[in-house]
Every structure is written in C-alpha cells, then in structure tokens.
Amino acid sequence: xxxxxxxxxxxxxxxxxxxxxxxxxxxxxxxxxxxxxxxxxxxxxxxxxxxxxxxxxxxxxxxxxxxxxxxxxxxxxxxxxxxxxxxxxxxxxxxxxxxxxxxxxxxxx
Amino acid sequence: xxxxxxxxxxxxxxxxxxxxxxxxxxxxxxxxxxxxxxxxxxxxxxxxxxxxxxxxxxxxxxxxxxxxxxxxxxxxxxxxxxxxxxxxxxxxxxxxxxxxxxxxxxxxxxxx
Numbered sequence: 280x281x282x283x284x285x286x287x288x289x290x291x292x293x294x295x296x297x298x299x300x301x302x303x304x305x306x307x308x309x310x311x312x313x314x315x316x317x318x319x320x321x322x323x324x325x326x327x328x329x330x331x332x333x334x335x336x337x338x339x340x341x342x343x344x345x346x347x348x349x350x351x352x353x354x355x356x357x358x359x360x361x362x363x364x365x366x367x368x369x370x371x372x373x374x375x376x377x378x379x380x381x382x383x384x385x386x387x388x
Numbered sequence: 389x390x391x392x393x394x395x396x397x398x399x400x401x402x403x404x405x406x407x408x409x410x411x412x413x414x415x416x417x418x419x420x421x422x423x424x425x426x427x428x429x430x431x432x433x434x435x436x437x438x439x440x441x442x443x444x445x446x447x448x449x450x451x452x453x454x455x456x457x458x459x460x461x462x463x464x465x466x467x468x469x470x471x472x473x474x475x476x477x478x479x480x481x482x483x484x485x486x487x488x489x490x491x492x493x494x495x496x497x498x499x500x
Contacts, residue, residue, distance in 0.1 A: 285430075311487045322479065322491040323431065330487075368430060375421075375444050376489070380430040 281306040283371050285379025292359055293387050300382045302369035303351040309371040312345055312352050317366045317381075326367075327354070359386050390414070392482050392492035393462075400498045407467040407474070409495045413482030420463045421489060422455060425477045437463060470499045 282305040292298045304312075313328035329336045329343045329352065336343050340359075345352040352371070356363055364386045370376040393412040401407050413420050418439055423431040433447040437457035448455065452470075457463040467474055477496050481489035 313488065315491075322493050324491070325488060328488060375433060375436050375446075377433060378423075378431040 281309075281372070281375075281377045283369060283377045283379040285369050285382060287382060288380065289383045289385070291385040291387055294359055294361060296359055298356045298359055298363070298384055299353060300367055300369065300384075301351060301353045302371070302379050303349075304371035304377070305350070306371065306377075307350065308373060310373050311371070311376065312343070313370050313376065314341075314343060314354050315368045315370065315378075317368065319365075323368060356384075361386050361388070392417075392480060392490050394478075394480055394492035394495050396495060397493060398496050398498070400500060401470050402500050403471055404469050407470050407497055407499075409465040409467075409478050409480075409497070410462040411465070411480035411482075411492055412462040413480075414484075414490055417482035417484050417490075419483045419485070420457050421481045421483075422463075422465050423479045423481070425479060425494075427476075431479065434465070467497075470497075472499050475499045 285302045310331045314326050315323035316326045317323045327338050327341050329345050340357045342355045366381045366383050368381045369379045395410050420437045422434040425431050435448050435455045436444040452468045454466045475498050477494045479491050479494045481491045483489045
C-alpha cells in the first residue's frame with residue numbers, strides 16, 4: 280500500500296540555525312505534498328504545500344523541495360526560532376493523503 | 389467562516405459502550421476525512437467521505453467502526469463496543485475540492 284517515510288524522528292537545532300526534514304513516498308500517483316505543524320495538544324496546521332508541477336516553493340523562512348523522479352521531498356526551516364518547536368508531518372497523495380510519522384523539532388536556546 | 393468543528397472535544401466511555409464523534413466541515417467544503425492519532429504518533433488515515441458517499445474507507449477497521457456524511461448535518465464517526473485500544477485523538481479535516489485539508493480541534497476518546 281501507500282507509504283510515507285519521514286526522517287529524522289527527532290531533531291534538535293540551535294536557535295538561528297536551519298532545520299531540514301526529509302520524506303519519501305511510494306505512490307507515484309501522488310500529486311500533492313503538504314507539510315503540517317502540530318503543537319502539543321493542538322490540531323495539525325498546514326504550513327506549506329507543493330504540487331507536482333513545481334520543484335520548489337518558498338514562504339518566508341520555510342521552503343519545500345520536491346523530486347518526483349526520486350519520490351522524495353523535504354522541508355527547510357531557516358533562522359529557526361523557539362516558536363518553531365513542534366511536531367512536523369509530511370504527507371503525500373491526491374484524493375487521499377498519507378502522513379509520515381512526524382518529526383519532533385526542538386529549538387535549543 | 390467558522391473553522392472545522394468537532395464535538396465533543398473529550399469523550400469518556402466504558403468498554404462495550406458506543407462512541408459517536410461529530411464533525412462539521414467548513415462552510416462550502418464537501419470533502420471530509422477522518423484520522424486517528426495515538427500519543428506520540430502520526431496521523432493514520434481512516435476514511436474519506438463526500439456528501440452521502442464513502443469514497444475511501446481503506447483505513448477503517450473492518451468491525452465496530454463506521455462513518456457517514458449525510459446530506460444534512462455533520463459527519464459522524466461511530467465506534468461500537470469500544471475497547472481500551474480505541475483510546476486516541478480522532479481528527480477530522482475538510483477540504484473544498486481535493487488537496488488542502490483543514491483540521492478540526494479533535495476529539496480525545498478515553499476508554500475506561
């Protein structure tokens with residue numbers, strides 16, 4: 280079945296440094312790749328998404344890249360801040376999206 | 389435009405009882421998805437519905453679980469004869485067409 284692998288499961292970075300989270304997916308029919316941020320006890324919130332007709336998208340400190348040939352995509356957060364600490368989920372699909380298991384990001388002071 | 393609404397936010401049931409979770413999508417959204425999240429884990433797809441139709445229920449357990457999205461009213465996720473392993477957060481999400489999904493606040497089910 281469809282599968283999305285996400286790495287690393289935990290990531291600690293110094294405040295101000297960059298964080299990178301990587302995902303791979305198995306379903307070549309996937310056309311939509313969103314990233315969600317979930318703070319403790321709260322709902323997942325969409326932070327950025329990319330569709331398969333583009334290779335890269337940027338929104339202020341957040342950027343996503345997509346390599347459809349290799350079936351992987353990644354999230355880059357630059358100049359990290361304490362409020363970036365959360366769990367981040369990648370997902371891939373079309374009508375139905377499959378989520379990765381999440382990356383717990385810790386921003387160290 | 390109110391966001392996705394879910395109720396109740398917290399639900400406690402004893403083993404063997406029924407749990408009914410409700411989800412009202414955002415106005416204008418005709419696609420509803422249900423997910424289950426165990427503590428410290430990811431979001432597991434359960435079911436995808438449109439009005440009066442189940443589009444994909446490949447993530448639903450074969451027994452005890454059912455979902456509906458009637459022409460009028462909220463989407464309902466129903467769990468019969470709950471067991472302790474059903475304890476989790478259940479999130480619904482809605483979208484206007486396909487792709488971008490907006491999540492509700494979740495229902496936290498505790499089975500005693």
